[in-house]
Amino acid sequence: MKHALLTCLCSVLICHFSLAQPFRPATHKQGIGIQFYKNIEFLGFTFFMGYLGPQYEHDTVPMPHGAKKQDWFAYDFALYHKYRSFTANPDLAIIARFAEQHEGSSLGHLLIHLEEFPRAAIKNNTDAQFLQPFLQGKKDTAIARKEVVQFIEACNRFYIAVNFDAYFRESTRFYEQALKEIRSVLPEARLVTTMEKFYRQQFHRYMLIPSLTIPAGMGFGVNYTTAGKTTIINLFGPFALQRLADTVTLNMGFADEDHIRELSTHEFGHSFSNPAVARIPQQLIKETAHIFDPVKEAMENQGYNNWRSCVFEYFVRAGEVVVARKLGKREAAEQLQKQYIEDRKFVYLPLVIEELEKYDRDPTLSYQQMVINTMERLKTQH
Numbered sequence: 001m002k003h004a005l006l007t008c009l010c011s012v013l014i015c016h017f018s019l020a021q022p023f024r025p026a027t028h029k030q031g032i033g034i035q036f037y038k039n040i041e042f043l044g045f046t047f048f049m050g051y052l053g054p055q056y057e058h059d060t061v062p063m064p065h066g067a068k069k070q071d072w073f074a075y076d077f078a079l080y081h082k083y084r085s086f087t088a089n090p091d092l093a094i095i096a097r098f099a100e101q102h103e104g105s106s107l108g109h110l111l112i113h114l115e116e117f118p119r120a121a122i123k124n125n126t127d128a129q130f131l132q133p134f135l136q137g138k139k140d141t142a143i144a145r146k147e148v149v150q151f152i153e154a155c156n157r158f159y160i161a162v163n164f165d166a167y168f169r170e171s172t173r174f175y176e177q178a179l180k181e182i183r184s185v186l187p188e189a190r191l192v193t194t195m196e197k198f199y200r201q202q203f204h205r206y207m208l209i210p211s212l213t214i215p216a217g218m219g220f221g222v223n224y225t226t227a228g229k230t231t232i233i234n235l236f237g238p239f240a241l242q243r244l245a246d247t248v249t250l251n252m253g254f255a256d257e258d259h260i261r262e263l264s265t266h267e268f269g270h271s272f273s274n275p276a277v278a279r280i281p282q283q284l285i286k287e288t289a290h291i292f293d294p295v296k297e298a299m300e301n302q303g304y305n306n307w308r309s310c311v312f313e314y315f316v317r318a319g320e321v322v323v324a325r326k327l328g329k330r331e332a333a334e335q336l337q338k339q340y341i342e343d344r345k346f347v348y349l350p351l352v353i354e355e356l357e358k359y360d361r362d363p364t365l366s367y368q369q370m371v372i373n374t375m376e377r378l379k380t381q382h
Helices: 038-056 074-082 090-101 104-111 128-135 141-162 164-170 172-184 190-199 257-278 282-300 307-326 330-343 349-361 367-378
Strands: 032-034 205-210 219-226 229-236
Touching: 032 172, 038 074, 038 090, 038 104, 038 141, 038 164, 090 141, 104 128, 104 219, 104 229, 128 141, 141 164, 164 172, 172 205, 190 257, 190 307, 205 257, 219 257, 229 257, 257 307, 257 330, 257 367, 282 307, 282 367, 307 330, 307 349, 307 367, 330 349, 349 367
Parallel strands: 032 205, 205 229
Antiparallel strands: 219 229
């Protein structure tokens, strides 16, 4: 899942994990909702078991925030040690390999629409939008589709092998605690209205899909359209160190108001900005590609292996800063901008922010034209 869901918790209500899948959107907009999804929880579990766990088990090199990987991924490592007798299962190898080869947003998009494991299946009438990301660039789409089917079938078998239903029965308190933490820092309702006003666009529904098993620090933007109504999703794992041993001090790593607001702005922002960025003429991408070279290594270390993928990130991250300012979070906005420039090496961010602010002040300037104007300015950077 390139560096790189349990029951419907409509708004913030918990329903004892009576799992409901596939996802059925509400018939009207309800602000920001929260859901856990069974299939996403199983995906995170298998990805860590088959890919990250073996890599990080003996890795003692501190991460940027100072914690060891065993501490940063505490919940996943607890599951890894509990179920490690299954690490040689051939179905786990199939699942982990497929997950590593594809974007987390594409996997999430697919899995929230399937029936829950172990009864998931691709049906002939499955909407093509769920499969399309796995078929792109493949010469033989029949083979690519077969790979998706093999992945799902492996998930079904492995789910039964590890008796993952027992995991859900035993983990209620962890999910209740995670929900409690998220409720305590749920982004204020005006985040959505501010983003809609800024981007001059609206969506039908906005969802947070947290996950205890998606590795800490990972997040994905997912969206889908049904009957002409689009729901956009922020799918994310924990983003702080967890404390699991003591039920009194239990902490699942979600209680950070600034982080959940910034992460929601980021992942929601992809749905707002990506369509315009995707329409940038290829010639403009080529004419600005020279500015990727000075930061290539830093970008590749974050999973952005080409200039085009960085362009998408620039507009989303610049949007985060501007939206934070519009929410009155000026100190947080400046800290975020500094982090992106100094730590993440998005060194052209001030230019993009400047163009976004021009767009914000000028109601006659479209977001699409602002994107083109920004790219024209980036041509002159060195």
